[in-house]
Amino acid sequence: MKKTLTILVILINLFGCQFVSSPSNDGTNKDFESALDTALVSMIGSTDPSSNYLLEHPEEYDVDVEHYAFRLGSEEDFEMSKDLIKDIQKNIRKFKDRTLSDQQIIDKRVLLYELERMASGYQPFQFQVDPELDAIPQYLEGFTFRTESDIRGYFSLIDSIPTYFDESIAFYNKTEMMTQFEHEKLTDFVAVMKEQSLSDDFFLIKGFDSKISSLEFLKESEKTATIQENREAIRDVFYNAFVKLENDLKTVKTRPNRGLAHLENGKTYYETLIPSLSGRNLTIPEFQMWISNRRIEVYQRLKAVETSNKLQEYQDFESKQTAPDYKDAYALIDDLYKKSLRDFPEIPEIPYKVYNIDASLAAISNPAFYYVPPIDSNPDHTQRIYINSTFDPANFTTFAHEAIPGHMYQTQYMRGIKGMHPIRLYIRNNAMTEGWAQYVELLSVRYLGGPKGYEDYIRDLYESMYLILLEVDIGIHYNDWSREEMGSFFDSVYVNNTEDERDEIYRQIILEPGNIWSYYYGAMSIQSMKERAQKELGDAFDEKTFHQMILDLGSASFDTMDILFDEYLQAQ
Known part of the structure; x- marks a missing residue:
């Protein structure tokens, strides 16, 4: 999945008192749980559009839904983020293991490692920013409309695009971080977006029309007005932002196509x-x-x-092997679920829906990808798998990577870990997340015979x-x-x-x-x-027990996993 486009900004100050209270009757330390609640709220930006994906009820996390905005973030923002992380670390450390439940001890251990990784990873500002301008359209395409405030927030996002593009160009000119490869890639993408956004078949028009038409909380007249407002926003704000970006890219400063070591402090950054x-x-x-x-x-x-x-x-x-025969993506994923039961812990069947990536995005999209569900959603939340153009059963192992027993399965398993705090779904270790999916992608070859x-x-x-x-x-x-x-x-x-x-x-x-x-x-x-x-x-x-050991820890570093792995070996 794409990285969050906006910078984490501190919202509230974490409390600084000492927490050594005893566990409650169910074994959990309520003060520790409250501290993590506070930490989670503080890490979610008040106008961060990723809240639309991360949260089903963003208003409960002090998010200003109606004023979402793409932001590049300043050096001051990054310093505040670093201070925030240090404050969270300090408060988590105040809790003694003897006062926590077993799961809370795991959460504490995992979070302290990840927060230390985040804090130590801060390098000069130019290495912390990745504008990802080509992610803007896909970000808008995946936006979910749950309330009327979401609609306002969506249009606020579109209105923020010109400023975001200007900030990004200024950043590139100041730092000269854009490679010639990136410039070529972005220039081609901008030309496509500029041309397609004038068409009625543009996915940000066609897809928006479909979403709004299905909303039950809008009257028919409101749906018509909202659809028209979007068409005007796409053909005015969105289109003109890409026209200006195309012109700005002609004069932007670029650097040679060389690695990080070719840059001042680049080698040091790579080491972190x-x-x-x-x-x-x-x-x-x-x-x-x-x-x-x-x-x-x-x-x-x-x-x-x-x-x-x-x-x-x-x-x-x-030489004799043929592609597996499935009528559609649902049949393939459902078969993966059944076949994986012998190798992985069983979980209830996952509600999901398969969507087709719009043809205009086909050239820049993977064969399939998965959207992580909101961290505050119920276990029966319908999850989303996207496939690129026509379904092809030859992409069997890719579906294993994205769906079952890959990302969708791992995420749903994590959501069912008893007592695990939701902040663990927000702060995830990419090596365990993508590493797991890549591992099961190769393992799924066994389901094709041989x-x-x-x-x-x-x-x-x-x-x-x-x-x-x-x-x-x-x-x-x-x-x-x-x-x-x-x-x-x-x-x-x-x-x-x-x-x-x-x-x-x-x-x-x-x-x-x-x-x-x-x-x-x-x-x-x-x-x-x-x-x-x-x-x-x-x-x-036992392979299933081995997989359960990894899954039970949730998304954590391999350094953290090593401790649990040694305990697993001794227990067997």
């Missing part, structure tokens, strides 16, 4: 970025050692297959690629590799991809520094834990 994205507090050389050791394990297994008759068996299977060992072979093939790409990410952003140096590295490890493929890899890694770590390192960390458990427990190992 990767621990944050990977969920482990290691140095870059320590990560490189991990990669090297993991590569030896993976390559040894691949070599064992390639020097046996197994390889021919797997190739014969692949000879014994085939799933392991496919996973090792993918891991061999992941490990190389992690090295490339380090090379580009930590060692300042050029495109040519990256190509030489591929040659040295016998990667026979084309020059066009190498160009695209270089482009993506420049555009998204460190992004692959949450996915690839996260997935391999879970897999390596499973391999260790299988080795140490032998016949006592």
Whole structure:
């Protein structure tokens, strides 16, 4: 999912008294629960549009729904955010473990780690801001209308776009942080938005019409007026904002297509970025050692297959394999739910709806993606899966990643953890979230059939690629590799991809520094834990119990998971 576009702004001061009260009759410390309630409210900006996605009842969190606005945030805002995080840390630490329930102790441990990660990750202002201008239309498309205030808030958002664009251009000109790759990508996107926004079929017109027409709290005359107001806003404010942005981009200052290490303080920033994205507090050389050791394990297994008759068996299977046969996305996801029951803890069936991404967004969207439900919604809240254009059952493993047993399953499981505070759904560890989804994406290969060992072979093939790409990410952003140096590295490890493929890899890694770590390192960390458990427990190992151990912790760092993992091994 896209990152929040706006900066966290402090709303209220956290109280500073000492909390060592005893647990209540149900084992929970009500003062601790109240402290986390206060912390959650303080972290949600009063006009932050992400509240529309994060909260079903934003007004209960002091959100000014009618005045949503896209904001870039200032250096002062970031300093206030850092102070806020430190205040929350200070207040959480005041609670003694002996006064908390078991779940509250876990919440405390996880939150302190994540808050420390957030506080230590603050670097010079230019590294903290990512305008993500191309996310604006998709943000508006996913907006939910629950009340009339939401409608006002939506139009307030549109009205804030011109100022947001101006702030972003000023930021880029001041910092020269925009790469030539990013400039090309954004210029192309702006041209598409400018052209399409004049059409009646534009998704922010067509989709809005459909949403408003279905609202029960509006009269027919109000629906007509609201639909007309949106058309005028899109063709005036929205369109003209993109016209101006297109012109401003022609003169914006850009930098060469090089990694973070090419920038002043960029290498230092990368040293804090990767621990944050990977969920482990290691140095870059320590990560490189991990990669090297993991590569030896993976390559040894691949070599064992390639020097046996197994390889021919797997190739014969692949030559005859056909795409799975499902009539639609619902049939595929429902089948994934049934097949995953033998490998993952059972939870009640999840209400969900599948939506098609508008054709105008097809070129910039993934094959499928998932919207996290509001953190204050009921368990029976209908969740949303989006698919790009025509349903294709060949994207089976992508649906496993986004739906079951991936993001949708993991999120619903977390929502059912007894006693876990909702702030844990707000402050999540990306490595565990994306790592889990990537891990089960590879695991889901088993649901497509195949000879014994085939799933392991496919996973090792993918891991061999992941490990190389992690090295490339380090090379580009930590060692300042050029495109040519990256190509030489591929040659040295016998990667026979084309020059066009190498160009695209270089482009993506420049555009998204460190992004692959949450996915690839996260997935391999879970897999390596499973391999260790299988080795140490032998016949006592149960895969479903292993998965439950990970899921029971919720979204947490691998550093935090290590403690629970050791306890799990001892308990078995």
